[in-house]
Amino acid sequence: MNSQDMSIISLVLHASWVVQLVMLLLLVGSVASWAAIFRKLFALKRVKTLNDEFEREFWSGTSLNDLFASAAQNAKQAGPMERIFASGMREYQKLRERRIVDPGTLLDGARRAMRASFQREMDVVESSLSFLASVGSVSPYVGLFGTVWGIMHAFTGFAGMEQVTLATVAPGIAEALVATALGLFAAIPAVIAYNRFARDIDRVATHQETFIEEFSNILQRNLGAHQPGHPGAAASHTASGH
Secondary structure: OOOOOOOHHHHHHOOOHHHHHHHHHHHHHHHHHHHHHHHHHHHHHHHHHHHHHHHHHHOOOOOHHHHHHHHHHOOOOOOHHHHHHHHHHHHHHHHHHOOOOOHHHHHHHHHHHHHHHHHHHHHHHOOOHHHHHHHHHHHHHHHHHHHHHHHHHHHHHOOOOOOOOHHHHHHHHHHHHHHHHHHHHHHHHHHHHHHHHHHHHHHHHHHHHHHHHHHHHHHHHHHHHOOOOOOOOOOOOOOOOO
């Protein structure tokens, strides 16, 4: 390689095949991580929008039965919070159909159903995070491996030379260092995105857990209204409102 030709493309083309393979692997990992970043960005935005829309409707005074019917009809387009609500209502109504009247049993059944649905929804929301974490943590070491291998390859080529100058050493070292640069290029965006998404997902999880507690309190009040002797027992009906 000409010592004056130090462009990135020339450095990549003149690198050893092992270093080129490392560079290709890092480039593929970088492209895949950027694709995962954009998918997760849009997915989290959609989750937040759907959750906010459902929460506004939930607190607007619409009856629980109407909300449940709407959630069951639009299950595929529903957001995580709406599906969690539907799971709780479905279990609540199944237990009522079995003529179970114990408030503790009804409330525990609905809460367990919502918790199970919450875990399923969070598994979906957290998808791709492990991939970004892997790219962010492994890429610098893969790049370092390519650099070490490239430097070893360069120095073995200098073994037969009687006089080694900086001009002869620089191209080989530069070729190897490109691998480290690519490793950092792949890792830095993945780490930043992982930290950002982890924080956003924690907020989504907290928001949904708060909703589960609030909805459980509503069910508990409704169950209390159905108890014999309660002042509102005669006028109430099953989960008809908040």
